[in-house]
Amino acid sequence: VTVISVNERRRLKSIATRLEKWFYQNGRRFSWRDEKATHYEQICTEILLQQTRAETVENNFQRFFESYPDWTSLNKANEIDLRKSLKPFGIWRRRAKSFKGISNYAVKHNGNFPDDYKELLKITAVGPYVANSILLFQYNKSRPLLDMNMARVLERYFKPRKLADIRYDSWLNSAGQYLVRNGNARIINWAILDLGALVCTSRKALCNKCPLSRGCSKNIN
Ligand code: SF4
Numbered sequence: 001v002t003v004i005s006v007n008e009r010r011r012l013k014s015i016a017t018r019l020e021k022w023f024y025q026n027g028r029r030f031s032w033r034d035e036k037a038t039h040y041e042q043i044c045t046e047i048l049l050q051q052t053r054a055e056t057v058e059n060n061f062q063r064f065f066e067s068y069p070d071w072t073s074l075n076k077a078n079e080i081d082l083r084k085s086l087k088p089f090g091i092w093r094r095r096a097k098s099f100k101g102i103s104n105y106a107v108k109h110n111g112n113f114p115d116d117y118k119e120l121l122k123i124t125a126v127g128p129y130v131a132n133s134i135l136l137f138q139y140n141k142s143r144p145l146l147d148m149n150m151a152r153v154l155e156r157y158f159k160p161r162k163l164a165d166i167r168y169d170s171w172l173n174s175a176g177q178y179l180v181r182n183g184n185a186r187i188i189n190w191a192i193l194d195l196g197a198l199v200c201t202s203r204k205a206l207c208n209k210c211p212l213s214r215g216c217s218k219n220i221n
Contacts, residue, residue: 144176149196
């Protein structure tokens with residue numbers, strides 16, 4: 001069910017264009033954004049990025065993926081070794097469990113996940129965020145990587161709202177979904193995540209450096 005208005009759609013289209021343009025000048029470069037990155041690396045990285053800073057993930061990316069270059073090696077990993085390798089990323093016990101769950105599925109299905117959101121949610125360790133990242137990276141579908149950064153920017157731009165659990169907030173999900181349809185979905189996702197990390201940060205909004213300042217509700221008020 002779409003819960004965004006016609007006017008909101010128009011504004012989302014406008015910010016998508018500005019975000020894409022901004023990204024090419026200001027976006028951050030990370031190993032998982034490189035065109036050489038495999039789907040396996042991209043999907044695992046999205047699990048690592050939840051609740052961990054992108055810079056921390058980047059600093060430990062190479063070592064981790066050299067130890068576990070594919071789903072099979074990850075699946076075969078000894079539990080203690082895997083936890084040790086995940087320690088630098090934080091919440092390693094939970095992540096070791098998630099990696100075991102998702103790699104069990106991947107190994108049984110030759111690394112191919114379903115291209116259907118509801119089917120993806122049935123897989124152990126796959127929640128809304130990871131399901132969307134699989135659809136985005138493996139199937140090139142326009143899906144939003146809705147995290148706190150994206151939520152904060154959309155909230156500030158449109159209207160201050162009381163944040164519910166972002167995974168199940170229907171307005172935010174519809175807004176994110178519509179936003180990334182207006183251009184290159186990967187770039188728009190990365191752009192809004194970077195804008196939330198560099199410009200529209202949780203501590204401070206640097207509105208004078210923001211490509212979205214025109215039309216932003218926080219800036220007008
Ligand atoms: S104008 Fe300010 S509040 Fe609005 S999105 Fe940009 S940085 Fe955030």
